[in-house]
Amino acid sequence: MIEFENVGLRYGDGPEVLKDVSFSIEPGSFHFLTGPSGSGKTSLLRLLLLSLKPSSGTMSMFGEDITNLKRERLLELRRHIGIVFQEFRLLEHLSTFENVALPLRVLGQSEENYKDNVTELLEWVGLGDRMHAKPALLSGGEKQRAAIARAVIARPEILLADEPTGNVDPALSERLLHLFAELNRMGTTIIVATHELNMLKKFDYPCLQLTENGELNYG
Amino acid sequence: MVELKQQHSKPTPIVPEKSVSGRTLMLLIAIMTFLCAVTLGGVILIQKSALAWSQDVGREVTIQISPVEGELMDANLRLAETIAEATKGVANARALSIEESEDLLKPWLGEGLDLTELNIPRLIIVRLSDPANADLETLENELKIIKGASLDRHDVWRTQLNSMAGTIVFSGVLGLVLIILATLLATVFATRGAMATNREIVDVLHFIGASNRFVAKEFQGRFLKIGFRGALIGAIFALIFFVLMGALSSNILPNSSSEQVSILFGTFSLGIIGIFWILMLVPIIAGLTAFTSRMTVRRFLSQIAW
Numbered sequence: 353m354i355e356f357e358n359v360g361l362r363y364g365d366g367p368e369v370l371k372d373v374s375f376s377i378e379p380g381s382f383h384f385l386t387g388p389s390g391s392g393k394t395s396l397l398r399l400l401l402l403s404l405k406p407s408s409g410t411m412s413m414f415g416e417d418i419t420n421l422k423r424e425r426l427l428e429l430r431r432h433i434g435i436v437f438q439e440f441r442l443l444e445h446l447s448t449f450e451n452v453a454l455p456l457r458v459l460g461q462s463e464e465n466y467k468d469n470v471t472e473l474l475e476w477v478g479l480g481d482r483m484h485a486k487p488a489l490l491s492g493g494e495k496q497r498a499a500i501a502r503a504v505i506a507r508p509e510i511l512l513a514d515e516p517t518g519n520v521d522p523a524l525s526e527r528l529l530h531l532f533a534e535l536n537r538m539g540t541t542i543i544v545a546t547h548e549l550n551m552l553k554k555f556d557y558p559c560l561q562l563t564e565n566g567e568l569n570y571g
Numbered sequence: 572m573v574e575l576k577q578q579h580s581k582p583t584p585i586v587p588e589k590s591v592s593g594r595t596l597m598l599l600i601a602i603m604t605f606l607c608a609v610t611l612g613g614v615i616l617i618q619k620s621a622l623a624w625s626q627d628v629g630r631e632v633t634i635q636i637s638p639v640e641g642e643l644m645d646a647n648l649r650l651a652e653t654i655a656e657a658t659k660g661v662a663n664a665r666a667l668s669i670e671e672s673e674d675l676l677k678p679w680l681g682e683g684l685d686l687t688e689l690n691i692p693r694l695i696i697v698r699l700s701d702p703a704n705a706d707l708e709t710l711e712n713e714l715k716i717i718k719g720a721s722l723d724r725h726d727v728w729r730t731q732l733n734s735m736a737g738t739i740v741f742s743g744v745l746g747l748v749l750i751i752l753a754t755l756l757a758t759v760f761a762t763r764g765a766m767a768t769n770r771e772i773v774d775v776l777h778f779i780g781a782s783n784r785f786v787a788k789e790f791q792g793r794f795l796k797i798g799f800r801g802a803l804i805g806a807i808f809a810l811i812f813f814v815l816m817g818a819l820s821s822n823i824l825p826n827s828s829s830e831q832v833s834i835l836f837g838t839f840s841l842g843i844i845g846i847f848w849i850l851m852l853v854p855i856i857a858g859l860t861a862f863t864s865r866m867t868v869r870r871f872l873s874q875i876a877w
Contacts, residue, residue, distance in 0.1 A: 401778065423873075424782060431780030441775050445587045454585075458781040463582055502779070 353541055354400065359409035360564075361395055368393045372409070373568045375560060377543070379509070382536045384552055385545040387562030393545040396513050396562065400543065401435055407474070414509070431459065434503030434540075436540045440513035441497040442487040448498050449474065449483040455506040470505060475556045477501045477531065489571040492525045500528065504535055511535060517551065529555055585776070586769055586793045595791070595800040596761040604805025604856050605753040605812075607747055608849045612813055614743035615845040621736030627730070628725045629702050632710075634664070634695040637719035647717050648693055654713045655697045660705025662698040683870040692719075717872040754856065755863045762794065762867040773872070798860030802853040809849055813841055 354377040361370040369392045377383060387393050387492040399411065402418060411418045414429055421429070434455075442451045450457075451468055456466040474483050477497040487495055496516060503511055513532065517525035529544070531550060536542045543560075546552070552559060561569040598627060634651050638644060648666040655664035667675070672694065699705045714720045766773065776786050817840060841849070 403778065427777070427780055427782050430778070433780075435778050441778075443585070443770070443772055443775060446583050446585075450583055455779040456776075457582065457585070458776065458785055506779075518864055 353377055353414065357410045358397065359406045359411050360406065361399060362407045362463070363394070368407070368566060370399075370566045375568060375570055377541060379541055380536070380539055382533065382542045382557040383544070383559055384559045385543055385562070386547060386552065386559055388564055389547070391562035391564055392566045393562055394514055397512050397543070397545055400510070400512055401433055402430050420551045431455070431506065432509045434506070434508035435509045436496075436499050436503045436513040436516045438518045440487070440499045442495060442498055442502070444487050447486055448479055448490065451487065451498055452501045452505055454502060459506065463564050473505055474502050493520045496520055496524075497530060500531060504540070508540065510541045510543070513542070514546060515546055517546060517548060525551065528555070584793065585772065585789045586765070588793070593765070593797050597618045597797045597804075599757050600754060600798055600801025600806040600856065600860060601808070602752055603757075604852055607750050607852055607856070608806050608809030609812060610743050610746045610750065611852065612809060612841055612845055615841060615848065616738050617736055617739050617743075619842070621732055624727055624793045625732055628729055630699055632697045632699065632707060632725065633723040634697060634714060635692050635721050635723055636695070636717065637692040637721075637873050638690050639730065642718050644693060648695060651695050651714060651720055652719055655695065655710060657707055657715075658710040660699055660701040661710070662700035664695055664697045666693060666695045682692040687868040751859065753858070755859060758794065758798070758863045759867050762790065763871065765790065765793075765867065766868060766871045773875075783869060786872060787865045787868040791861045792866045794864035795857055795861035798857035799853065802856040804851050806853050808847065810852055
């Protein structure tokens with residue numbers, strides 16, 4: 353599903369952030385992505401989200417060579433990927449319901465079609481009674497669950513999460529990871545970037561480990 | 572469920588409706604549309620008046636008889652009338668009385684004028700039944716028997732009038748184009764500002780797989796609304812302006828001044844065609860605003876990251 357071969361990444365003329373990164377990820381798997389701050393976790397996630405082009409090497413996803421694809425095709429492929437940001441990135445002027453429904457709205461679905469699904473998902477993540485609240489009125493944990501719901505509402509094949517437990521307490525962190533595990537059991541490929549080693553110990557999933565100089569160890 | 576249905580019957584626009592730049596742009600478009608409409612209305616009024624005036628002037632010629640010592644003015648006037656009425660293509664000829672000549676000069680020389688004290692030329696208005704085929708050459712030749720008589724075909728006036736009207740219409744159209752261009756440039760800046768302000772929304776939309784077309788459509792929809800509202804407000808104010816100006820010219824100006832203004836510039840009545848074109852500015856400006864916004868957004872999106 354995801355193949356990286358000697359992928360390197362640099363921003364402009366700056367130093368290489370990622371060096372010779374090679375790995376492959378099978379459909380339906382669950383991986384952690386770890387590494388110290390500045391090791392390039394977020395950059396690797398942006399490559400996986402197709403919002404950056406590798407500076408060198410080859411990268412394929414969904415059976416297509418990403419490096420040669422046109423922008424519009426990349427945007428189409430991005431619809432198969434869900435993303436959860438550390439800072440949530442919910443749209444402040446939309447309600448929780450509308451934020452979660454946004455990917456379906458982008459796909460051209462009418463509210464009549466997606467209303468029941470969004471409501472059901474919000475109840476599943478425990479936000480059934482908060483669906484009309486704007487993000488400003490949600491707690492950190494509620495925002496994170498809304499962001500996860502938005503990431504999975506369109507049933508993506510791959511779910512990427514960037515430090516999803518960074519802004520929540522340990523108990524909620526564990527609940528969120530159980531949520532990801534549940535989604536993984538339903539067939540979604542999951543990659544969670546985190547620097548919380550406790551989580552890695554509790555959940556026995558393979559780990560992609562970035563070193564300080566941007567190289568990747570698989571383990 | 573009922574509550575949900577009520578709250579979500581109309582989805583919130585993805586690009587927030589209430590933003591300072593939106594209000595400012597709407598005001599700017601309203602002002603620009605007002606200026607466009609006033610220019611357009613002015614051009615229509617001038618063109619209408621020039622056309623009507625040109626047609627009026629073309630339907631008549633004037634015989635002017637200058638006083639010549641030893642000649643009898645009244646006899647010459649009657650002779651000239653007779654010659655004119657016998658000419659092919661002439662409907663009738665009528666010498667202006669002293670009082671009528673005084674009325675003509677009143678706006679320029681003031682009230683209480685006594686022309687009998689002045690040695691001024693007398694005029695005969697010759698109405699043409701068939702301006703195209705009137706035999707004015709013969710009339711001009713035959714008038715030579717009257718000393719001091721000359722025929723004014725108003726050609727110089729008509730040429731000057733047409734060229735003046737043409738220049739004003741051209742200037743008006745040029746002004747219109749420049750105002751619309753300025754509006755579009757303002758829209759480009761406003762769109763860029765809106766894109767910068769809403770960059771987070773654009774990024775989130777991209778991350779969840781929205782195509783450039785979708786993002787552009789969202790912004791275009793927002794700017795179409797702003798453009799439509801602004802243009803409608805501007806057009807309505809322009810129509811009110813023309814109604815007020817019409818009322819002012821007929822009620823506030825003294826009758827004689829009002830008549831002269833009407834003769835020179837026509838009435839402030841735009842007519843159905845004038846109102847139609849001013850109202851047509853609304854969809855034209857709204858559409859151009861939306862189109863410019865869409866193009867600016869597409870350009871902006873093509874320049875940002877992969």
